[in-house]
Structure formats: structure tokens, C-alpha cells
Amino acid sequence: MGDDETPTWWQEHHAFLQQCAEGGEVDAGPPFSPQLLDLLADVERTFAVTGADTPPWPDPHLGPDGQDIPVREEEYSRCLDPGKHRILAARAEAWALVLVAKGWAEREEIADSAALSWLTDPLVTTHRTTVLRPHRPRRAGRRP
Template sequence: MDEPVLLREVEARFAVTAASTPGWASPHPEREPLEEEYSRVSDPARWRIEGARALAWTLALTGLGLASREEVGPSGVAASTRGAWRVVPRAAGALSVLVVGTRSDDGLLVDVELHAGEPPVVVLGLDCHCDACDSGSADVLETQDDAWLEVVSGALVHLEAPGRVLTTSRGGWSESWSPGAAGPERGASRLADHEDRDADLAAVRRGGAPDPRWRRVVHGAPWG
């Protein structure tokens, strides 16, 4: 996959999809947020830029012949106000991306989430839109771009054991586990200290198998 070509296509599509959603600078670049900003959303409509970016990615991937788009019906999302579609890669062994968001009046989504694989793994969760957490549209776009690239590049590795989750990306890894769990989860706690974590991840990326205590492995091939 030629990543610069893909990103240029995303930007070209975004120039169209974001025509009604201009970007904005951080509202507090040189100070700490004020207490009242944590309970205030000054301009809810501006967050449609999330949906404009998700649509631009979808159009770029389908336009370059790397994927197709499938609509997801109401039964496939949590609430009637939520809309969704699935971006399905053409490359064998690659993970699809489920785009979910709340529909706005003009059809763009807000509160965008991205999920990969089946059952889905969250690669981009809900963002807080309060004024205090707002750091400007550039950060919003970069965060979503990174999530798409994790899946499209084949970098995402998600491992699960009882009481234990390890997720890696192009920029590092994150983990959560339950050290006080009983029964089978005790093995997961020991796994959290497993010195061969990097070997497990490398094995998955090579198409092999990690430590058998990992009960679920989510990883896909690059999209192109």
C-alpha cells in the first residue's frame, strides 16, 4: 500500500465532504481549561467534521479500489439515531472497518466510532466534545487518521485472555488486565508479566500463533 498516495486521496475527498464543516483552532492553546468548560459544548455542529473525515476515508479507499462499502441496517447499531456502514477490504485476510455515528440533519455523522474485525474491536472510541477537552480540529483529524491507518496498514494486533487485553498499534501498545481475578484469570495475570510479549506480537504479525493462553487474536493483512 502506498500510504502517501492514500493520504493524498483522503485529503482530496475531505475537501469535498468537509465543505460545510470548517476546521478550528484549539480554544485554549496556552492555558488550562476553565471549570465551566467541562460542562459546555459551544458548537455541537462543528463535530460533524468527524463524519466528514470518516466519509472521506471511505470514499478514498473505495475510489482507489482497495475496498467496497456496505450499508448496515438499523439492527446492526445500538440505537435508531445511529447510522453505520462497513468498509470491506478486497485484500485477502484484511480486517473490515465498521463506521458508526449519530446521524446529523445533513447526513454527516457525529460521535464517530471505528471498529475492526468480527466480533468488532474498537479502534476509535467516542471523543468528548466539551469545550475543555476540545484541542482543535487538527487533533480530531489526526486521531481518526491514525485509527484508520492501524487497520489499513495491518499494524493492529489485539490479543485477549480471560481478564487480560493487549492491543498494539504503529505507535506502541496498551494493556488492561485483572490481577485479582480468580480461576482461569490467574493465568491471564501471569500472562501480563510474560517476558515474551514482544515475541507473541511478532509471531502474530508473521502469521503464526502467540502464547496459547491468548484466547482471541485479532490481526489482519494490509489492504494493499
């Protein structure tokens, strides 16, 4: 949790799933596994570092009373503060660092985005591309 002890979305959702499971509701799905909770906590701690210089991005559709505010149609075509999206790169970097540190992925920096066959134009011009490739540990007795 952060300094203000506000639960993260995943802590709230996990608590909800636990309540559902205790109440016998099966449609909600099982509570999160301890491994997933550990992974999310690791990413949150890492994001505290990678996102330290990004401004917070409060939900513009959450009223002061905690109730949802409807989204207006014209909101879909505007971006009043493009700099606030830096938080997405910081969050992605936190995930990359954690997955590589756990040995679950290998990181590859791509200088020429034209080398990425799945990147289609005219989305955006990339200034940096990081590809994470899943890392599978070798099983005993298998050839490399």
C-alpha cells in the same frame, strides 16, 4: 496543502521524523512511507470536497502565539456548538471514499443499527451507519 499553504499535521510530523532519522534518533520511529503520504494527500483532497460545507474547527487550546492552552476540567462536560462535529462525519466520508476508490475496502450501508453486534447502548441513536470491510485481492492460485 490548503490554499494558505499551511502544512498539515502529517506533513509537519513527517518532517520531524525525517529530522530525527537524519540526526540518528531511532526512538521517534521512521519517517512516513511514500504510500502513506500519498494516502493522506488523497484523503485531504477528498475532504476538501466532503467537508466543503463544514465550518473550520480551530483548536480551542492553541493560543494565538502557537502555544498550548491548558484544558480546564469543566470543558470535558460541555458542548457549546454540537454542529461543529459535522466535520467528523465529513472526514470519515473522505476516508471511506478514498479507501473504496483504491479497492482496499468495500462499503456497506446499514439501515438498522440493531444489526451491529458491536454497537452498545446507550451511546447514541444512529441515523446512518457505514461499515467498511477490508478488501483483500485474490492471490493467483487461491480458491475464492
